[in-house]
Amino acid sequence: MSKASEYLESVQKLIEQRDPNQPEFLEAVTNFFTTIKPVLEKHPEYVESNLLGRLTEPERAFQFRVPWVDDQGQVQVNRAFRVQFNSAIGPYKGGLRFHPTVNLSIIKFLGFEQIFKNSLTGLPIGGGKGGSDFNPKGKSDGEVMRFTQSFMTELQKHIGPDLDVPAGDIGVGGREIGYLYGQYKRLNGSQNGILTGKGLSYGGSLARTEATGFGLLYYVDAMLKDHGQTLNNKKVKVSGAGNVAIYAVQKAAELGATVLTVSDSNGFVYDENGIDYKVVQQIKEVERGRIKDYADRVKTATYHEGSVWDFDVDYDLALPCATQNEIDAKQAKLVVKDGAQLVAAGANMPSTPEAVKVFRDANLLYGPAKAANAGGVAVSALEMSQNSARLSWTFEDVDQRLQKIMQNIYQESADAAKEYGVEGDYLAGANIAGFLKVADAMMAQGIV
Numbered sequence: 001m002s003k004a005s006e007y008l009e010s011v012q013k014l015i016e017q018r019d020p021n022q023p024e025f026l027e028a029v030t031n032f033f034t035t036i037k038p039v040l041e042k043h044p045e046y047v048e049s050n051l052l053g054r055l056t057e058p059e060r061a062f063q064f065r066v067p068w069v070d071d072q073g074q075v076q077v078n079r080a081f082r083v084q085f086n087s088a089i090g091p092y093k094g095g096l097r098f099h100p101t102v103n104l105s106i107i108k109f110l111g112f113e114q115i116f117k118n119s120l121t122g123l124p125i126g127g128g129k130g131g132s133d134f135n136p137k138g139k140s141d142g143e144v145m146r147f148t149q150s151f152m153t154e155l156q157k158h159i160g161p162d163l164d165v166p167a168g169d170i171g172v173g174g175r176e177i178g179y180l181y182g183q184y185k186r187l188n189g190s191q192n193g194i195l196t197g198k199g200l201s202y203g204g205s206l207a208r209t210e211a212t213g214f215g216l217l218y219y220v221d222a223m224l225k226d227h228g229q230t231l232n233n234k235k236v237k238v239s240g241a242g243n244v245a246i247y248a249v250q251k252a253a254e255l256g257a258t259v260l261t262v263s264d265s266n267g268f269v270y271d272e273n274g275i276d277y278k279v280v281q282q283i284k285e286v287e288r289g290r291i292k293d294y295a296d297r298v299k300t301a302t303y304h305e306g307s308v309w310d311f312d313v314d315y316d317l318a319l320p321c322a323t324q325n326e327i328d329a330k331q332a333k334l335v336v337k338d339g340a341q342l343v344a345a346g347a348n349m350p351s352t353p354e355a356v357k358v359f360r361d362a363n364l365l366y367g368p369a370k371a372a373n374a375g376g377v378a379v380s381a382l383e384m385s386q387n388s389a390r391l392s393w394t395f396e397d398v399d400q401r402l403q404k405i406m407q408n409i410y411q412e413s414a415d416a417a418k419e420y421g422v423e424g425d426y427l428a429g430a431n432i433a434g435f436l437k438v439a440d441a442m443m444a445q446g447i448v
């Protein structure tokens with residue numbers, strides 16, 4: 001066994017022993033380790049300085065209590081986390097997730113992925129992530145506000161515009177960011193560089209709302225063009241119906257594709273004439289309803305219970321935009337059978353390792369999350385730049401920068417894969433390109 005293989009195995013073993021109850025974190029690390037050996041062979045100094053041992057251990061991770069009072073006057077207590085994973089190339093940056101499944105394993109997997117994603121954007125941002133097991137579904141605005149105020153009362157002690165800049169993720173959208181920002185400002189005075197995804201009237205950036213979904217399509221467009229194709233007339237399956245999915249649907253349609261589906265955790269809607277993103281936006285973002293309502297409003301659409309990935313229909317592109325591990329191996333086989341030629345991840349780690357293997361074995365074009373969904377955090381970093389400079393760029397300006405960033409991410413991943421002997425493997429390419437910059441910065445900064 002080569003020295004690099006031995007080293008990877010020993011670090012992996014140590015993590016498994018230390019964190020046996022963190023399956024999502026282990027999945028993310030394993031996924032990364034399976035592609036990184038060629039880099040270690042070229043850079044023995046990374047092995048000698050135990051770079052991966054340091055990289056896989058968060059610089060800081062903390063858990064805190066969030067007490068709040070519900071509409072019935074009952075005191076509720078939620079658990080919250082912030083993982084400040086790696087600051088080698090800039091302040092910790094990454095979203096906050098409010099969802100009942102949130103635990104340390106999920107926040108660590110998301111924070112670990114964020115390190116390389118943020119590096120791929122080419123902007124100076126480190127990796128972090130946070131959240132709580134609070135479930136915003138079915139809560140009143142007053143309850144959400146009291147919860148977020150209590151959450152920020154603790155979190156504000158540990159963040160800062162040059163230290164750690166949170167944003168949204170599942171369950172944290174414009175409403176939550178507004179309440180979080182209001183509470184931060186109340187406790188610290190005005191500082192609009194403390195969060196991104198802010199409203200436009202108080203320091204937000206144009207195009208941040210659209211950025212992850214639009215960015216995903218810019219990445220897919222770059223990948224298809226490199227293979228002599230375009231999005232025109234492509235049939236697309238999208239999962240999810242939240243921030244990422246809505247704007248992925250919009251941009252896919254603008255680029256000439258037909259989006260057949262969107263989904264939530266109960267079921268999905270199918271319309272062969274194409275999903276109308278404005279209707280999804282109204283139902284999910286304004287009314288906070290269920291996707292089932294779509295079929296009541298658009299007569300050509302049908303609603304189906306269950307996972308969209310079990311639905312058998314021919315299509316060209318699969319864009320999972322809901323949540324982690326939403327596609328298993330059996331469903332991945334159906335993706336291949338249904339004729340899809342490309343899978344690109346809008347959600348973080350949406351495919352199980354077995355599903356990823358199915359895609360790779362079938363030679364599908366596979367765009368991993370850390371590359372394909374980096375548009376959101378990229379525009380967050382542009383929001384930080386605008387806040388520091390006290391400027392507001394136009395929508396077109398931000399959108400053009402986003403397009404360029406996504407094209408660069410595709411190209412750098414493709415180039416890295418080629419350079420390290422795995423041409424066409426965009427998962428390996430993204431891992432390698434994202435890792436090299438962070439590794440270089442860590443080596444330059446000594447054993448820290």
Ligand SMILES: NC(=O)C1=CN([C@@H]2O[C@H](COP(=O)(O)OP(=O)(O)OC[C@H]3O[C@@H](n4cnc5c(N)ncnc54)[C@H](O)[C@@H]3O)[C@@H](O)[C@H]2O)C=CC1
Pocket residue numbers: 168169170171172173212239240241242243244245263264265266284321322323324326346347348373374376377
């Ligand atoms: N918002 C952002 O800027 C970014 C989000 N992401 C990732 O994209 C994914 C979606 O995030 P957002 O759209 O922001 O969240 P969101 O809270 O706006 O929407 C999530 C959507 O997925 C649906 N969903 C949740 N679990 C599901 C399941 N098991 N099956 C089908 N649908 C399900 C929900 O009903 C909701 O419509 C997450 O993995 C997130 O980490 C990644 C990069 C940036």
Ligand SMILES: O=C(O)CCC(=O)C(=O)O
Pocket residue numbers: 093094095096117165166167168169196348373374376377378380
């Ligand atoms: O905009 C951000 O800072 C974070 C976005 C995010 O959480 C992600 O990329 O998964």
